[in-house]
Amino acid sequence: MSTTSKQSSDDELEPQFLAIISDIDINVIQQLALTARLDYSTNSPLSCTVSPKPRTGAFNIVYEITFSDALRWIIRIPVEEPWTDACARSMRLDISTQKYIASKTSIPIPQIHAASMDTNNPLRHPYTIYDFVPGTNLCKVWNNASWWMGVREKDRVLRSIAKWMVELSTLEFDKIGRLDYDELTGTTTVVNYTSIREFHSDLNDSSETFGPFTSTHAFSSALIPGRRMARDTPMLALLQLYLSALPDSRFDGPPFVLGHPDFDSQNILIDEAGNITGLIDWDGVDVGPRQLNALSYPSWLTVDWDPLFYGRSAEASPEDNQAYDSPSELAHYRRVYLAAIDDLSEGRLTEVTRNSHILSTLHIALCNPIATSGIMDHIGKFVLGSSSMTYELEDAIKVGSWFALGPNPSTIAEVIINNEESLSEGSDGPTDDRSAE
Template sequence: FINTLDTETIQSLALASRRKLSASALESVLPLTLSCVVVLPPKNGSDNIVYELIFSDDIHWAVRVPFQQWSDLRSESMRLDIVAQHYILSCTSVPLPRIHSYCLDEKNPLGHPYMMTDWASGVRLVDVWDDPGWWQPPRTKERFLASLARHMAELASLEFEKIGRLDSTEQGDSHFVGPFPSRHALCRTTRLLSPDSQIGPFESTHAYLSLPLDERRRSRDNELLAVLSLLLAGLPDPRFDAPPFVLGHPDFDSQNVFISEETAELSAMIDWDGVAVLPRQLGALTYPAWLTVDWNPIMYSSYKEQQHCDTEEELHEYRAMYTEAMRTLSAEYAEATRNSHILSTLAIAVAEEFTTGAIVYHLGKFAFGSRLLMYDLLEGIKRAPWFNLIPGDVARV
């Protein structure tokens, strides 16, 4: 794919974008000799190839080029990403890279859709979080988590009545929550039998999480999914089932977070592809994923192989630290955040098939106090009349 990307074309597009911004008075007057260098090799993201662009006036941009096979659905999702990011930038100080130029289709000189943004400044959190030598005053994890909480609280102040993708009118003068472009995207690693289509918006947390789980059970039911249905009915906090709903980062993990090398405070958050309005405990008021990795046994098993990794007790302490940082901003926000890892773990089990079994056992130990009891429950459900009830039959014990 990289061989199809012409760096001279990228340079030309970037320079044209800078000149257009200057002509519209969004930038100062440009030097007549302005030039641009495309840094090689590019970086590989989960869905994009990313080049750093360095202009001769020391401005740094990024150009992101999706490498999936393009479609109308992906184009629509990218359009909604841009709507939401513009909205967040206009209403908050959350440090998103500002979008300067984009194309939603392949009808351009590059031959691929693309987006040009500011280059994210700072140090990637994933590169330093587990490095004890890096965290020396004034760089402390407490200071970083406090700065992250401030920005997430600000994002949480943007409230909505439904769960879905943020959209705007054609004139861009008002915003509303519309459907998700793809029902299959809600089950990220599960092949569904039903045809793909728009889905939502949803009016409750339970409706939002139940739909992909019901889709999975219709496609291929088993006792793990039956128990997951029971856990989904009983574990989420009912106080956060109804509106308001909030925007949230779609991949709130350490590889997408940048921090200041001097202060360790948040400096940038990248990769907002798929940004949506979500339940509070899955959106801006959830824990970041690296603080809850111990609730996902498969991921934690891999993480523990690193030289320096957080123990379960340390992760629990960081969650308490983050909740207290949120409490200094809003007691209501802190209450939503405090046990948000229960709901986010359920959401992972619903959406990611390869994690379901391990998470069901983990949540079973939390709910029933014993993994052995969870094993007995699964064996019992496999033989139970409820699980084996044939459609049209009258239930009996």
């Protein structure tokens, strides 16, 4: 398993990374790797070396392991302090779900050779040992024109991804949640998420009662109150309205499917011939709505719907804009991807994918606070024709009775008529004293 991590100097690392790295014994990693290798090989004697300088990502520390017969593995150590039972549960579900997907599909997921979900091991840290997957992160070459020559065709890459996602979508479930897979019996159960913090990391709610859900609407509706209770705004109330109105009701219920939890180009590895060598980093994999999981568009094809993270602009230089696909190019790639889904599913899944980016964009707005404003402006252009109309609608929501009730109303809803509206309606109609309540 390769990673999207990078080598960093010690002065660039955060304290929690430095603390774990300083506590890691390379000799222990060697012994763990050799012990795991004995389960897969009779070659002997074997030895291995461990890269002294680890790579670091957002949430993991990674060491590369090279055996004396040139086979390569990696050991991945999560950075989470303190390590709790909830962390261990989530890691166990991640691993079991990856094994389930690998056993049921041809998706190139790195094989898992050993793991410990707790600190009760010689390393004194949880870890997972994977295959090393060679290749270059697709994000590093997607906008490199010199890469895409001859057989290196982007359309072929997109078709390969679509093939695996159609395959993944055949694994169907009746609920939304985390998948618990028992290798010994082959049984699967959709269980609750560890907590709502899997989606809203800034919330203090650590309960283990989030889900499972039986509809996309129920899932979305359960996510909204946390954001609104933390800091309510008319923008979030409008987002709630959009989540009720815009998703396609045909795909609200089951079947639900698995999907890559970060379906982006940094998690796809590609070789120099343009072949995909691996889909990596499945932390947080779950069973969810088809339009959010296997049958969504890859997220780098819909980045224009998330303005904060779309770096292309009319004000930027041509050189800077070369690092981003244009809106017309992104629209083209979406058509290519949809055509692949249509062909590979013989038309069965076309409508699921066609406008899946509407739901996935709304969920980004819901779960990523820094992206919410830009997405709401963009959705406003789609729904209302202009972002200025969005601001007017938010202003109207702000003075309405519905917004005043809040996300969890404790009073009976009533229509409150303000003075200006009352005067505009005239005084010759019947009066209703309840309007003052």
